[in-house]
Amino acid sequence: MEELPAAEADGAGPAGPVDQAGLAGPTDQVGPVGLADRTGQAGDLADTVIATRALTKRYRGGQLAVDGLDLTVPAGSVFGFLGPNGSGKTTTIRMLMGLIEPTAGTARVLGQPMPRAARAVLPHVGALIEGPALYGFLSGRDNLIRYDAADPTADPRTRRTRVATALDRVGLTAAGGKKAKAYSLGMKQRLGLAAALLQPRRLLVLDEPTNGLDPQGMREIRALIRELASDGTTVFLSSHLLDEIEQVCTHAAVMAQGRLITQGAVADLAAGTRGRLVVTTPDTGDAARVLKEQGAGDVVITDDRVTAEQPPDRDLADVNAALVTAGVRVRGFGVERASLEDAFVALTGEGFDVAG
Ligand SMILES: Nc1ncnc2c1ncn2[C@@H]1O[C@H](COP(=O)(O)OP(=O)(O)OP(=O)(O)O)[C@@H](O)[C@H]1O
Ligand SMILES: [Mg+2]
Numbered sequence: 001m002e003e004l005p006a007a008e009a010d011g012a013g014p015a016g017p018v019d020q021a022g023l024a025g026p027t028d029q030v031g032p033v034g035l036a037d038r039t040g041q042a043g044d045l046a047d048t049v050i051a052t053r054a055l056t057k058r059y060r061g062g063q064l065a066v067d068g069l070d071l072t073v074p075a076g077s078v079f080g081f082l083g084p085n086g087s088g089k090t091t092t093i094r095m096l097m098g099l100i101e102p103t104a105g106t107a108r109v110l111g112q113p114m115p116r117a118a119r120a121v122l123p124h125v126g127a128l129i130e131g132p133a134l135y136g137f138l139s140g141r142d143n144l145i146r147y148d149a150a151d152p153t154a155d156p157r158t159r160r161t162r163v164a165t166a167l168d169r170v171g172l173t174a175a176g177g178k179k180a181k182a183y184s185l186g187m188k189q190r191l192g193l194a195a196a197l198l199q200p201r202r203l204l205v206l207d208e209p210t211n212g213l214d215p216q217g218m219r220e221i222r223a224l225i226r227e228l229a230s231d232g233t234t235v236f237l238s239s240h241l242l243d244e245i246e247q248v249c250t251h252a253a254v255m256a257q258g259r260l261i262t263q264g265a266v267a268d269l270a271a272g273t274r275g276r277l278v279v280t281t282p283d284t285g286d287a288a289r290v291l292k293e294q295g296a297g298d299v300v301i302t303d304d305r306v307t308a309e310q311p312p313d314r315d316l317a318d319v320n321a322a323l324v325t326a327g328v329r330v331r332g333f334g335v336e337r338a339s340l341e342d343a344f345v346a347l348t349g350e351g352f353d354v355a356g
Pocket of ligand 2 (some may be wrong): 089090091130209
């Protein structure tokens with residue numbers, strides 16, 4: 001029983017079916033028939049899988065962890081929940097899963113209010129929440145068997161097959177017989193993901209799913225997420241890795257200090273930011289001077305490249321002409337596509353801890 005999740009600091013106990021492994025999942029009495037009836041009511045909200053309104057969490061110590069969050073996660077999206085450490089991602093996810101009560105505001109998951117409808121909603125949601133807790137004395141495979149056995153809707157006759165398939169999907173087949181306490185962080189993370197994948201789900205909520213994985217493991221998990229999404233599962237994942245979000249997500253929300261900075265389609269988020277002007281030239285000093293004269297900000301010289309923010313209200317053709325008129329020998333002149341990182345920096349005015 002080691003490695004059980006830390007007790008809730010503000011004392012709000014789990015409001016829904018959360019099993020002892022700390023993973024939100026089906027453990028209660030709601031049968032399949034009742035489920036179908038209840039979730040049928042969510043039909044009118046079929047396009048939005050997660051919707052929060054002014055969702056707020058202030059922990060008992062006074063920490064305002066999530067501040068008036070309005071989140072809209074479209075069905076079928078791979079939705080990246082992006083923010084630096086401490087920006088409120090896990091707190092939001094715990095509220096969405098009914099693990100903690102919001103201080104104010106509302107959250108709807110699969111069209112139903114959380115935490116009130118947790119019993120009806122959670123069987124349709126696979127979740128991996130920060131640091132999956134496992135029974136260390138059991139093998140990875142036996143942890144999954146135990147987890148699956150806690151699901152009243154799971155057919156015991158197909159349990160072993162289900163577990164084997166889940167282990168295979170996360171690349172743990174060979175390590176399935178090893179005790180979970182001997183797992184590396186990345187292996188534990190994979191096992192937590194396997195638990196979320198035991199049943200087909202309408203929604204997967206993954207808190208930093210690639211945390212602790214090596215680059216190859218990260219690629220595998222990203223490929224798996226794309227595969228799940230192509231099967232129609234909505235995937236909501238948190239990350240503090242911008243490039244990860246760019247690679248795998250169709251939509252994203254950006255958090256900073258508990259507040260939502262922006263959300264939308266990833267392509268639109270980056271498109272809202274102007275890419276940097278890039279001049280390739282042997283005459284970098286002169287080029288930098290001319291660009292500044294032309295009103296370009298943040299001029300940076302690296303080797304034979306000068307990059308800068310595009311000057312506002314200036315036609316780029318005129319900027320190029322000014323360089324040439326000043327005798328700058330221009331080898332290349334163009335605008336780099338803005339990345340999500342550019343967008344983040346432009347939106348928050350801050351840098352972002354990008355790992356790797
Ligand atoms: N149980 C708790 N009691 C009091 N404060 C907490 C608790 N959990 C989190 N916090 C605080 O709330 C804020 C948001 O934390 P949260 O864990 O939601 O951030 P996060 O975005 O998931 O960060 P990370 O990227 O490090 O996982 C932080 O300032 C954190 O210290
Ligand atoms: Mg977190």
